[in-house]
Amino acid sequence: MKNFLVVVVAVVLVRWVDGSDWNVTELPSLSSTAVSRPLFVGLTLIPDAASKGAVCLDGSVPGYHLHRGFGSGANSWLVNLEGGGWCNNMRTCLYRKKTRRGSSYYMEKEIQFSGIMSDKPEENPDFYNWNRVKVRYCDGASFTGEGYDRDAGIFFRGQRIWSAAMEDLLSKGMQNADQTLLAGCSAGGLASIQHCDQFRAFFPESVKVKCLADAGMFLDAADVGGGRSLRSFFEGVMTLQGSAGNLPKTCTSSMDATSCFFPQNIVSNIQTPTYILNTAYDVWQIQQSLAPSSADPQGYWKECRFNYSSCNEDHVQFLQEFRKQMLDSVKGFSVSKQNGLFINSCFAHCQTERQDTWFANDSPLIGGKGIAKSVGDWYFDRSEEKLVDCPYPCDKTCHNLVFRSRK
Protein backbone atom coordinates (compact mmCIF):
# COMPACT_ATOMS: atom_id res chain seq x y z
CA MET A 1 0.00 0.00 0.00
CA LYS A 2 1.29 3.38 -0.95
CA ASN A 3 1.43 5.75 1.95
CA PHE A 4 3.24 8.95 1.22
CA LEU A 5 3.73 9.95 -2.32
CA VAL A 6 7.37 10.82 -2.58
CA VAL A 7 8.73 13.03 -5.26
CA VAL A 8 12.45 12.69 -5.70
CA VAL A 9 14.14 15.76 -6.98
CA ALA A 10 17.67 15.81 -8.22
CA VAL A 11 19.09 19.29 -8.12
CA VAL A 12 22.39 20.91 -7.68
CA LEU A 13 22.03 22.54 -4.31
CA VAL A 14 24.67 25.14 -4.04
CA ARG A 15 25.12 26.69 -0.65
CA TRP A 16 22.63 29.50 -0.56
CA VAL A 17 25.03 31.89 1.08
CA ASP A 18 26.93 31.58 -2.17
CA GLY A 19 23.99 33.24 -3.75
CA SER A 20 22.52 30.71 -6.04
CA ASP A 21 18.85 30.52 -5.53
CA TRP A 22 17.21 27.28 -4.79
CA ASN A 23 16.02 25.51 -7.88
CA VAL A 24 12.36 25.48 -6.96
CA THR A 25 10.74 26.11 -10.28
CA GLU A 26 12.59 23.18 -11.79
CA LEU A 27 10.71 20.74 -9.59
CA PRO A 28 9.19 18.28 -12.00
CA SER A 29 5.48 18.49 -12.52
CA LEU A 30 4.46 15.09 -11.30
CA SER A 31 1.14 14.42 -12.94
CA SER A 32 2.23 15.11 -16.49
CA THR A 33 -0.22 12.41 -17.55
CA ALA A 34 -3.09 14.51 -16.23
CA VAL A 35 -2.09 17.44 -18.37
CA SER A 36 -3.88 16.84 -21.61
CA ARG A 37 -2.84 19.93 -23.51
CA PRO A 38 -0.24 21.86 -21.58
CA LEU A 39 -0.77 25.61 -21.79
CA PHE A 40 2.25 27.74 -22.65
CA VAL A 41 1.97 31.49 -22.31
CA GLY A 42 4.30 34.00 -23.91
CA LEU A 43 6.34 36.69 -22.19
CA THR A 44 5.18 40.30 -22.49
CA LEU A 45 7.78 42.93 -21.72
CA ILE A 46 6.78 46.28 -20.23
CA PRO A 47 8.67 48.82 -22.37
CA ASP A 48 7.15 51.82 -20.50
CA ALA A 49 8.74 50.58 -17.31
CA ALA A 50 12.18 51.84 -18.34
CA SER A 51 11.11 55.50 -18.26
CA LYS A 52 9.91 54.97 -14.67
CA GLY A 53 13.18 53.37 -13.66
CA ALA A 54 11.31 50.14 -13.07
CA VAL A 55 14.00 47.75 -14.22
CA CYS A 56 15.51 44.37 -13.37
CA LEU A 57 18.85 44.11 -11.56
CA ASP A 58 20.73 44.51 -14.86
CA GLY A 59 18.63 47.44 -16.11
CA SER A 60 16.49 45.41 -18.53
CA VAL A 61 12.72 45.93 -18.57
CA PRO A 62 10.51 43.61 -16.49
CA GLY A 63 7.74 41.44 -17.88
CA TYR A 64 4.83 39.10 -17.28
CA HIS A 65 2.88 36.29 -18.89
CA LEU A 66 -0.84 37.00 -19.38
CA HIS A 67 -3.49 34.52 -20.43
CA ARG A 68 -6.81 36.23 -21.05
CA GLY A 69 -9.95 35.23 -19.20
CA PHE A 70 -13.18 34.33 -20.91
CA GLY A 71 -16.90 33.83 -20.29
CA SER A 72 -17.90 34.50 -16.70
CA GLY A 73 -14.22 35.08 -15.83
CA ALA A 74 -13.60 37.85 -18.38
CA ASN A 75 -13.50 40.53 -15.67
CA SER A 76 -11.76 38.49 -12.99
CA TRP A 77 -8.01 38.83 -12.51
CA LEU A 78 -5.48 36.59 -10.81
CA VAL A 79 -2.07 38.23 -10.46
CA ASN A 80 0.61 35.75 -9.48
CA LEU A 81 4.03 37.04 -8.38
CA GLU A 82 6.89 34.76 -9.30
CA GLY A 83 9.27 33.60 -6.56
CA GLY A 84 12.88 32.45 -6.54
CA GLY A 85 14.94 33.41 -3.50
CA TRP A 86 16.65 36.76 -2.88
CA CYS A 87 20.07 38.30 -3.27
CA ASN A 88 21.60 39.71 -0.11
CA ASN A 89 24.96 41.16 -1.11
CA MET A 90 26.78 42.57 -4.10
CA ARG A 91 28.30 39.26 -5.08
CA THR A 92 25.02 37.36 -5.10
CA CYS A 93 23.20 40.20 -6.91
CA LEU A 94 25.95 40.41 -9.54
CA TYR A 95 25.54 36.69 -10.10
CA ARG A 96 21.77 37.02 -10.30
CA LYS A 97 21.75 39.83 -12.79
CA LYS A 98 23.09 37.41 -15.38
CA THR A 99 20.19 35.01 -14.85
CA ARG A 100 16.45 35.06 -15.54
CA ARG A 101 15.97 36.11 -11.91
CA GLY A 102 17.75 39.36 -12.57
CA SER A 103 17.33 40.11 -16.24
CA SER A 104 14.59 39.78 -18.82
CA TYR A 105 17.25 38.92 -21.42
CA TYR A 106 17.51 35.51 -19.78
CA MET A 107 13.81 34.88 -19.11
CA GLU A 108 12.02 32.03 -20.87
CA LYS A 109 10.02 33.39 -23.80
CA GLU A 110 7.10 31.26 -22.69
CA ILE A 111 6.25 29.30 -19.55
CA GLN A 112 3.73 26.62 -18.68
CA PHE A 113 0.60 27.51 -16.72
CA SER A 114 -0.67 24.72 -14.47
CA GLY A 115 -2.47 24.31 -11.15
CA ILE A 116 -4.03 27.62 -10.16
CA MET A 117 -2.81 29.05 -13.49
CA SER A 118 -4.45 26.34 -15.63
CA ASP A 119 -7.17 27.24 -18.15
CA LYS A 120 -9.00 23.92 -17.71
CA PRO A 121 -11.90 23.49 -15.30
CA GLU A 122 -10.86 19.90 -14.56
CA GLU A 123 -7.49 21.20 -13.33
CA ASN A 124 -8.53 24.50 -11.81
CA PRO A 125 -12.24 24.56 -11.03
CA ASP A 126 -12.64 28.12 -9.71
CA PHE A 127 -10.10 30.27 -11.57
CA TYR A 128 -9.64 28.55 -14.95
CA ASN A 129 -11.48 31.22 -16.95
CA TRP A 130 -10.04 34.25 -15.14
CA ASN A 131 -7.40 36.52 -16.60
CA ARG A 132 -4.27 34.92 -15.16
CA VAL A 133 -0.96 36.72 -15.00
CA LYS A 134 2.47 35.59 -13.88
CA VAL A 135 4.63 38.61 -13.07
CA ARG A 136 8.31 37.72 -13.49
CA TYR A 137 10.66 38.25 -10.56
CA CYS A 138 13.91 40.00 -11.46
CA ASP A 139 14.74 42.29 -8.51
CA GLY A 140 15.86 39.83 -5.83
CA ALA A 141 13.94 41.45 -2.93
CA SER A 142 10.34 40.24 -3.31
CA PHE A 143 9.39 43.39 -5.29
CA THR A 144 10.30 45.74 -2.42
CA GLY A 145 13.68 47.32 -3.19
CA GLU A 146 14.53 50.91 -4.06
CA GLY A 147 18.08 51.84 -4.91
CA TYR A 148 20.88 51.87 -7.44
CA ASP A 149 24.55 51.02 -7.20
CA ARG A 150 26.42 52.99 -9.83
CA ASP A 151 29.77 51.28 -9.35
CA ALA A 152 28.37 47.80 -9.75
CA GLY A 153 25.72 48.87 -12.27
CA ILE A 154 22.93 47.17 -10.32
CA PHE A 155 19.38 48.43 -10.00
CA PHE A 156 17.32 47.63 -6.92
CA ARG A 157 13.91 48.58 -8.21
CA GLY A 158 11.55 45.87 -7.04
CA GLN A 159 8.93 48.29 -5.76
CA ARG A 160 8.92 50.23 -9.03
CA ILE A 161 8.60 46.96 -10.97
CA TRP A 162 5.58 46.10 -8.85
CA SER A 163 3.94 49.48 -9.59
CA ALA A 164 4.82 49.45 -13.29
CA ALA A 165 3.45 45.93 -13.74
CA MET A 166 0.20 46.81 -11.96
CA GLU A 167 -0.25 50.02 -13.98
CA ASP A 168 0.36 48.14 -17.21
CA LEU A 169 -2.14 45.41 -16.30
CA LEU A 170 -4.73 47.98 -15.23
CA SER A 171 -4.41 49.57 -18.68
CA LYS A 172 -4.84 46.17 -20.30
CA GLY A 173 -8.24 45.58 -18.76
CA MET A 174 -7.61 45.01 -15.07
CA GLN A 175 -9.12 48.43 -14.33
CA ASN A 176 -12.49 46.88 -15.23
CA ALA A 177 -12.05 43.93 -12.90
CA ASP A 178 -14.91 43.04 -10.61
CA GLN A 179 -12.90 40.49 -8.63
CA THR A 180 -9.16 39.99 -8.18
CA LEU A 181 -6.71 37.77 -6.35
CA LEU A 182 -3.05 38.55 -5.70
CA ALA A 183 -1.05 35.35 -5.31
CA GLY A 184 2.52 34.14 -5.24
CA CYS A 185 4.73 31.33 -4.07
CA SER A 186 7.91 31.37 -1.97
CA ALA A 187 9.61 34.77 -2.40
CA GLY A 188 6.48 35.58 -4.45
CA GLY A 189 4.27 34.43 -1.57
CA LEU A 190 6.14 36.78 0.72
CA ALA A 191 5.70 39.50 -1.92
CA SER A 192 1.95 38.92 -2.03
CA ILE A 193 1.81 39.43 1.75
CA GLN A 194 3.99 42.55 1.55
CA HIS A 195 1.91 44.08 -1.26
CA CYS A 196 -1.56 42.85 -0.36
CA ASP A 197 -2.98 46.14 0.92
CA GLN A 198 -1.15 48.05 -1.84
CA PHE A 199 -2.92 45.80 -4.35
CA ARG A 200 -6.25 46.51 -2.68
CA ALA A 201 -5.63 50.25 -3.10
CA PHE A 202 -5.57 49.97 -6.92
CA PHE A 203 -9.28 49.08 -6.96
CA PRO A 204 -12.51 50.77 -5.93
CA GLU A 205 -14.25 49.57 -2.78
CA SER A 206 -16.84 47.68 -4.84
CA VAL A 207 -14.22 45.32 -6.30
CA LYS A 208 -13.60 42.07 -4.47
CA VAL A 209 -9.88 41.85 -3.65
CA LYS A 210 -8.10 39.07 -1.77
CA CYS A 211 -4.55 37.73 -1.42
CA LEU A 212 -3.06 34.25 -1.35
CA ALA A 213 0.41 33.44 -0.03
CA ASP A 214 1.77 30.01 -0.92
CA ALA A 215 4.90 28.93 0.99
CA GLY A 216 5.56 32.53 1.94
CA MET A 217 5.58 32.12 5.74
CA PHE A 218 9.32 32.41 6.24
CA LEU A 219 9.84 32.34 9.99
CA ASP A 220 12.35 34.26 12.02
CA ALA A 221 13.37 31.02 13.72
CA ALA A 222 16.50 29.77 15.43
CA ASP A 223 18.52 27.39 13.30
CA VAL A 224 19.98 24.10 14.51
CA GLY A 225 23.15 25.88 15.62
CA GLY A 226 21.20 28.38 17.72
CA GLY A 227 21.81 31.25 15.30
CA ARG A 228 19.39 33.08 13.04
CA SER A 229 20.55 32.23 9.53
CA LEU A 230 17.53 33.59 7.70
CA ARG A 231 17.44 36.76 9.77
CA SER A 232 21.07 37.51 8.90
CA PHE A 233 20.30 36.84 5.28
CA PHE A 234 17.23 39.10 5.21
CA GLU A 235 19.22 41.79 7.00
CA GLY A 236 21.57 41.78 4.02
CA VAL A 237 18.67 42.00 1.56
CA MET A 238 17.13 44.95 3.44
CA THR A 239 20.40 46.85 3.78
CA LEU A 240 21.52 46.35 0.20
CA GLN A 241 18.19 46.82 -1.52
CA GLY A 242 16.74 49.71 0.48
CA SER A 243 13.36 48.10 1.06
CA ALA A 244 12.48 49.70 4.40
CA GLY A 245 10.29 52.47 3.00
CA ASN A 246 8.15 50.03 1.03
CA LEU A 247 7.23 47.66 3.83
CA PRO A 248 3.90 48.02 5.67
CA LYS A 249 3.97 51.14 7.88
CA THR A 250 1.95 49.37 10.56
CA CYS A 251 5.09 47.33 11.14
CA THR A 252 7.93 49.73 10.36
CA SER A 253 6.50 52.31 12.77
CA SER A 254 7.50 50.04 15.63
CA MET A 255 10.02 47.52 14.29
CA ASP A 256 13.17 47.43 12.19
CA ALA A 257 13.03 46.68 8.47
CA THR A 258 14.40 43.15 8.79
CA SER A 259 11.69 42.22 11.28
CA CYS A 260 9.10 43.75 8.98
CA PHE A 261 10.28 41.64 6.06
CA PHE A 262 9.23 38.58 8.06
CA PRO A 263 5.54 37.84 7.43
CA GLN A 264 4.91 36.87 11.05
CA ASN A 265 5.19 40.56 11.98
CA ILE A 266 2.73 41.79 9.38
CA VAL A 267 0.10 39.16 8.59
CA SER A 268 -2.17 39.99 11.50
CA ASN A 269 -2.32 43.64 10.37
CA ILE A 270 -3.23 43.05 6.73
CA GLN A 271 -6.62 44.67 6.09
CA THR A 272 -7.41 42.73 2.91
CA PRO A 273 -8.69 39.14 3.25
CA THR A 274 -5.71 36.81 2.94
CA TYR A 275 -5.19 33.07 2.68
CA ILE A 276 -1.99 31.49 3.99
CA LEU A 277 -1.04 28.14 2.53
CA ASN A 278 2.12 26.57 3.90
CA THR A 279 3.50 23.24 4.91
CA ALA A 280 4.44 22.94 8.57
CA TYR A 281 7.75 21.40 7.45
CA ASP A 282 8.60 23.69 4.58
CA VAL A 283 11.54 22.01 2.86
CA TRP A 284 13.07 25.28 1.72
CA GLN A 285 13.14 26.52 5.30
CA ILE A 286 14.53 23.22 6.60
CA GLN A 287 17.37 23.30 4.09
CA GLN A 288 18.19 27.00 3.98
CA SER A 289 17.00 28.49 7.27
CA LEU A 290 16.82 25.77 9.96
CA ALA A 291 19.61 23.41 9.01
CA PRO A 292 21.88 25.09 6.48
CA SER A 293 25.32 23.49 6.39
CA SER A 294 26.77 26.69 7.88
CA ALA A 295 24.73 26.08 11.05
CA ASP A 296 25.55 22.38 11.09
CA PRO A 297 29.34 21.99 10.93
CA GLN A 298 29.16 18.45 12.34
CA GLY A 299 26.85 17.39 9.54
CA TYR A 300 24.27 16.07 11.98
CA TRP A 301 21.49 17.19 9.62
CA LYS A 302 23.29 16.22 6.44
CA GLU A 303 20.85 13.49 5.39
CA CYS A 304 17.68 14.61 7.15
CA ARG A 305 17.66 18.09 5.63
CA PHE A 306 17.25 16.58 2.15
CA ASN A 307 15.21 13.51 2.99
CA TYR A 308 12.67 13.38 5.81
CA SER A 309 12.86 9.56 5.86
CA SER A 310 16.41 9.90 7.15
CA CYS A 311 15.40 12.02 10.14
CA ASN A 312 15.74 10.49 13.59
CA GLU A 313 13.67 11.28 16.67
CA ASP A 314 15.81 14.28 17.63
CA HIS A 315 15.45 15.77 14.17
CA VAL A 316 11.71 15.20 14.18
CA GLN A 317 11.40 16.77 17.61
CA PHE A 318 13.17 19.90 16.35
CA LEU A 319 10.86 19.98 13.35
CA GLN A 320 7.80 19.64 15.61
CA GLU A 321 8.99 22.72 17.49
CA PHE A 322 9.24 24.53 14.19
CA ARG A 323 5.68 23.49 13.37
CA LYS A 324 4.56 25.01 16.67
CA GLN A 325 6.29 28.26 15.77
CA MET A 326 4.55 28.18 12.41
CA LEU A 327 1.16 27.76 14.08
CA ASP A 328 1.96 30.48 16.63
CA SER A 329 2.92 32.87 13.87
CA VAL A 330 -0.55 32.68 12.32
CA LYS A 331 -2.56 32.71 15.55
CA GLY A 332 -3.49 36.39 15.42
CA PHE A 333 -4.03 36.18 11.68
CA SER A 334 -6.46 33.29 11.94
CA VAL A 335 -8.70 35.07 14.44
CA SER A 336 -10.15 37.08 11.58
CA LYS A 337 -13.10 35.39 9.85
CA GLN A 338 -12.10 36.82 6.48
CA ASN A 339 -8.71 35.08 6.45
CA GLY A 340 -8.04 31.53 5.29
CA LEU A 341 -5.47 29.02 6.48
CA PHE A 342 -4.16 25.68 5.24
CA ILE A 343 -1.12 24.35 7.12
CA ASN A 344 -0.52 20.76 6.10
CA SER A 345 2.06 18.52 7.72
CA CYS A 346 4.04 17.74 4.60
CA PHE A 347 7.60 18.15 3.39
CA ALA A 348 7.01 20.43 0.44
CA HIS A 349 7.31 24.00 -0.80
CA CYS A 350 4.78 25.65 -3.14
CA GLN A 351 1.54 23.78 -3.72
CA THR A 352 -0.66 26.05 -5.88
CA GLU A 353 1.07 25.92 -9.26
CA ARG A 354 1.83 22.23 -9.34
CA GLN A 355 -1.10 20.31 -10.73
CA ASP A 356 -0.50 17.30 -8.45
CA THR A 357 -0.77 19.32 -5.25
CA TRP A 358 -3.34 21.90 -6.39
CA PHE A 359 -6.07 19.69 -7.84
CA ALA A 360 -5.69 16.03 -8.80
CA ASN A 361 -7.19 12.73 -7.67
CA ASP A 362 -4.54 12.19 -5.00
CA SER A 363 -3.80 15.77 -3.97
CA PRO A 364 -2.95 16.60 -0.34
CA LEU A 365 -5.96 16.94 1.96
CA ILE A 366 -6.76 18.21 5.40
CA GLY A 367 -9.92 16.71 6.82
CA GLY A 368 -10.81 15.44 3.37
CA LYS A 369 -10.49 18.81 1.69
CA GLY A 370 -7.93 19.67 -0.97
CA ILE A 371 -6.15 22.96 -1.59
CA ALA A 372 -8.02 24.13 -4.71
CA LYS A 373 -11.37 23.46 -3.06
CA SER A 374 -10.40 25.22 0.14
CA VAL A 375 -8.98 28.28 -1.63
CA GLY A 376 -12.10 28.47 -3.81
CA ASP A 377 -14.45 28.11 -0.83
CA TRP A 378 -12.58 30.90 0.96
CA TYR A 379 -12.37 33.23 -2.04
CA PHE A 380 -16.07 32.92 -2.89
CA ASP A 381 -17.15 33.02 0.77
CA ARG A 382 -18.69 29.56 0.56
CA SER A 383 -17.22 28.67 3.95
CA GLU A 384 -14.72 29.76 6.54
CA GLU A 385 -11.42 28.00 5.94
CA LYS A 386 -9.08 27.36 8.87
CA LEU A 387 -7.42 24.04 8.16
CA VAL A 388 -4.54 22.85 10.33
CA ASP A 389 -3.19 19.34 9.95
CA CYS A 390 -2.24 16.94 12.75
CA PRO A 391 1.56 16.65 13.26
CA TYR A 392 3.84 14.44 11.14
CA PRO A 393 3.56 11.57 10.35
CA CYS A 394 -0.21 11.43 10.52
CA ASP A 395 -1.02 12.81 7.05
CA LYS A 396 -0.96 10.12 4.35
CA THR A 397 -1.95 12.44 1.51
CA CYS A 398 1.28 14.47 1.31
CA HIS A 399 3.36 14.85 -1.82
CA ASN A 400 6.67 14.97 0.00
CA LEU A 401 9.79 16.18 -1.71
CA VAL A 402 13.04 14.31 -1.28
CA PHE A 403 16.22 15.84 -2.61
CA ARG A 404 19.24 14.15 -3.95
CA SER A 405 22.16 16.49 -3.74
CA ARG A 406 24.90 16.22 -6.31
CA LYS A 407 27.64 17.93 -4.42
Ligand SMILES: *[C@@H]1O[C@H](CO)[C@@H](O)[C@H](O)[C@H]1NC(C)=O
Ligand atom coordinates in the same frame (compact mmCIF):
# COMPACT_ATOMS: atom_id res chain seq x y z
C1 LIG B 1 18.27 24.46 -12.15
O1 LIG B 1 17.88 23.26 -12.80
C2 LIG B 1 18.08 23.27 -14.18
C3 LIG B 1 17.50 21.98 -14.76
O2 LIG B 1 17.60 20.90 -13.86
C4 LIG B 1 19.58 23.45 -14.45
O3 LIG B 1 19.81 23.47 -15.84
C5 LIG B 1 20.05 24.74 -13.83
O4 LIG B 1 21.43 24.90 -14.01
C6 LIG B 1 19.72 24.77 -12.36
N1 LIG B 1 20.03 26.07 -11.78
C7 LIG B 1 20.64 26.22 -10.61
C8 LIG B 1 20.89 27.61 -10.16
O5 LIG B 1 20.99 25.28 -9.91
Ligand SMILES: *[C@@H]1O[C@H](CO)[C@@H](O)[C@H](O)[C@H]1NC(C)=O
Ligand atom coordinates in the same frame (compact mmCIF):
# COMPACT_ATOMS: atom_id res chain seq x y z
C1 LIG C 1 15.62 8.69 1.76
O1 LIG C 1 15.95 8.05 2.95
C2 LIG C 1 15.47 6.69 3.05
C3 LIG C 1 15.76 6.18 4.46
O2 LIG C 1 17.08 6.44 4.82
C4 LIG C 1 16.13 5.88 1.94
O3 LIG C 1 15.64 4.55 1.98
C5 LIG C 1 15.82 6.52 0.60
O4 LIG C 1 16.49 5.83 -0.44
C6 LIG C 1 16.25 7.96 0.59
N1 LIG C 1 15.85 8.58 -0.67
C7 LIG C 1 16.71 9.22 -1.46
C8 LIG C 1 16.15 9.77 -2.73
O5 LIG C 1 17.87 9.39 -1.21
